[in-house]
Amino acid sequence: MPTTGLVWLRRDLRLADNPALAHALNVCERVVPVFIDAPDEEAPWSPGAASRWWLHHSLARLAANLHALGSGLILRQGPTLSTLAELIDACGATHLFWNRLYEPAALARDQNIERWACERGLTVASFNASLLHEPWTLHTGKGTPYKVFTPYWNACLKQPSPSLPEPAAARLPALPPSLHSLPLAALGLLPQIAWNSGLHASWAPGEAGANAALHDFVAEPMLQYRSARDIPADPGTSRLSAHLHFGELGPRQIWHACLTSKAGAEAYLRQLYWREFAHHLLYHFPHSADSPLDARFASFAWLNDEPSLAAWRGGRTGIPIVDAGMRQLRHTGWMHNRVRMVVASLLTKNLLQPWQAGARWFWDTLLDADLANNTLGWQWVAGCGADAAPFFRIFNPILQGERYDADGIYVRRWVPELARLPARWIHRPFEAPPDVLNAAAVRLGRDYPWPIVDLKGSRQRALAAWGDIKGAAS
DNA sequence: TGAAATGTTGGGGCG
């Protein structure tokens, strides 16, 4: 019987720079790549519909790539532990390898599986495929986790440089004939309703698509990243987030690709380190996905107003840059980061809705939904997280629109009923003269809503509420 | 990885 190892794939859906796979190929004669769909095991943060759409296509690409190298991908549905046990029995595996995850539910599940596998006498090892620095390797001088980005970043830069990513193997051993895979369709990852028609036009899930996106970004947009990244109508960002979430690409590969091509790399890599910081925080503060890191916000009087939430989700707030962002999210499963901050600020500060409600909607609709990043982003905007925005920093969505979408290109693209308004009024149709509205065929309250909130008054309300918290005892 | 309120300055219209 040849030495057989399972490589339990999760969110490391690539062949290059995959240390669990590489290690298995080193120590085993037969290597069995396995993916087990078990969304319940990630509850209460089971992947949403958009994320599962991406996963379907990423798995399809991965299976094809494995097949082309002489192997294949064994697909199963959970529960994970009994499924692994069955696979191990079926092929006589003695080794089990995986690349680590860092979310609280996955950590607990994986520890349980590691204990079980050790008790069974299997050789078990896990590896780092998705972070530049393991969360437990960095701490402040006092031995505590970092809670401020800049010192965290400085500490990262003092660490040894990320190792060079290993290329994919040229050839893989064949799968044992005793194993069969479920057909991909049996996992039921694709949505029942056909809202996903727009996704194919925008995205190419899979390792090849990820590397093409990285290559394209580094060749051109990265050179102007510092300024272009804030313009939502421009292709100035990397758009690698979903590829990164599913591990079609790892941060080591990005790090090396950026540094070998110099210009613009620093500003972009800083963003990559925000992702690292988010994982550091979620690892050390596992409750923060659901509860504010700043305990003073535990009793904050959020409004929980369903009509406000519905208008925000649906892109019907009457504030063009916000509605454009929310509709881009619905149609493409993605939103530009500048606009994510603006829509989150409106929801939490102006509408006083709980950041958790916004985080949940992003979780369900983003292709790149990632618990660490989502948690950091929402707590940052709401002012209750680590290194959060000062409470008095409240975005004015009109000014943000006029500053970063001066010509209204982004609004016109996603809010077509406003497309005929001149740039002067595109971000404030509610202040436009009647003849301007008539000429643009915009009837407020019919073709496009009046604003659901008074920005000036709600800003004052938020300042007062956050000011109270600031004075409260922690 | 703000915005608004408040303060200051300097050019130009105008009595």
Add this chain to the structure above:
DNA sequence: ACGCCCCAACATTTC
């Protein structure tokens, strides 16, 4: 010609 006022434009402070 001179001083007064207005108000951009910019800087500083405050939330």
